Amino acid sequence: MSEEQQDLIELSDFYILSQRYEEAIKVLKRAEKISKANPRLYYNLGIAYEALNEVSEARESFRLALKLNPDFASAQEHLDKLIGE
Amino acid sequence: MKQFAVIGLGRFGSSIARALSEMNFEVLAIDKDESLVNAMEGVVSQAVVLDATDAKSLIELGIKEFDTVIVSMGETIEDSIMITLTLKELGVKQVIVKAQNDLHSRILKKVGADRITLPEREMAEKLAQGLASPKIFDFIEVSETHGIVEMVLPKKFANKTLSELKLRDKYQVSVIAIKRKLPYSKPDGSTDFKEEVIIGPGGADETISGDVLILLGRNEDIDKIKKL
Numbered sequence: 001m002s003e004e005q006q007d008l009i010e011l012s013d014f015y016i017l018s019q020r021y022e023e024a025i026k027v028l029k030r031a032e033k034i035s036k037a038n039p040r041l042y043y044n045l046g047i048a049y050e051a052l053n054e055v056s057e058a059r060e061s062f063r064l065a066l067k068l069n070p071d072f073a074s075a076q077e078h079l080d081k082l083i084g085e
Numbered sequence: 086m087k088q089f090a091v092i093g094l095g096r097f098g099s100s101i102a103r104a105l106s107e108m109n110f111e112v113l114a115i116d117k118d119e120s121l122v123n124a125m126e127g128v129v130s131q132a133v134v135l136d137a138t139d140a141k142s143l144i145e146l147g148i149k150e151f152d153t154v155i156v157s158m159g160e161t162i163e164d165s166i167m168i169t170l171t172l173k174e175l176g177v178k179q180v181i182v183k184a185q186n187d188l189h190s191r192i193l194k195k196v197g198a199d200r201i202t203l204p205e206r207e208m209a210e211k212l213a214q215g216l217a218s219p220k221i222f223d224f225i226e227v228s229e230t231h232g233i234v235e236m237v238l239p240k241k242f243a244n245k246t247l248s249e250l251k252l253r254d255k256y257q258v259s260v261i262a263i264k265r266k267l268p269y270s271k272p273d274g275s276t277d278f279k280e281e282v283i284i285g286p287g288g289a290d291e292t293i294s295g296d297v298l299i300l301l302g303r304n305e306d307i308d309k310i311k312k313l
Binding site for chain 1: 219220237266268269270271274275276277278293294295297
């Protein structure tokens with residue numbers, strides 16, 4: 001994983017914790033351009049979309065996180081909740 | 086504490102018995118099928134194998150002491166009618182009956198059911214409503230003219246105090262609660278959130294993108310906000 005991508009994901013953590021979800025999505029989209037192989041990136045994207053009630057985008061993001069890491073328990077929990085809602 | 090009895094432990098009956106039990110109510114679960122009753126052992130306070138169409142058995146069970154009895158008999162309308170009649174004659178205060186269709190519903194009302202539920206139709210209507218307006222999570226009719234709606238905060242309302250939004254002046258609706266996702270950092274460094282509910286928010290409370298508002302108002306005023 002590139003350092004730049006890691007920095008962007010950490011920045012997205014900061015934005016999510018500050019409840020600035022739109023900004024989190026922006027930096028995660030930038031991180032996605034570097035590489036699409038990071039499950040944490042898609043997990044954070046799912047969290048930010050879910051917080052904004054953008055349910056279908058959140059679902060898709062958690063699915064991508066699980067595709068990259070099928071054992072990603074938190075991503076699975078969120079996906080199950082969204083499908084059952 | 087309120088006591089409930091559920092007659093008929095198919096999918097609907099067992100689900101409602103389980104849900105009430107999880108809310109810590111005393112629940113008596115009844116069915117003539119022993120395997121269905123056994124499946125409820127340990128889930129509800131009491132589970133009994135009994136043919137509820139037999140009035141004498143219901144009397145011996147002391148069914149009239151229950152505040153609410155839910156009758157969920159599947160396809161057999163005759164059984165639902167018989168049981169509803171018996172329960173009302175015994176003086177059970179509230180009898181709620183699952184119906185299959187409008188005709189069943191009309192008959193059950195005539196024999197004294199206090200409330201009819203058509204779960205499949207109600208669920209389908211809710212799902213259709215959700216598909217038609219994805220930003221509306223729920224709507225509860227308070228009266229013919231008023232309702233409570235649970236809706237995603239419109240984007241243009243974000244980051245403003247409730248006083249600034251002036252929803253009461255502009256749209257004649259009251260914000261009775263705000264549901265908000267509260268982010269936190271997990272021990273592994275990842276982020277997650279839990280939901281908090283701000284009941285009766287004040288004018289100084291500020292909205293955040295992603296909030297869900299619970300509004301009370303006239304249906305036509307709520308419709309105006311839904312379109313924002």
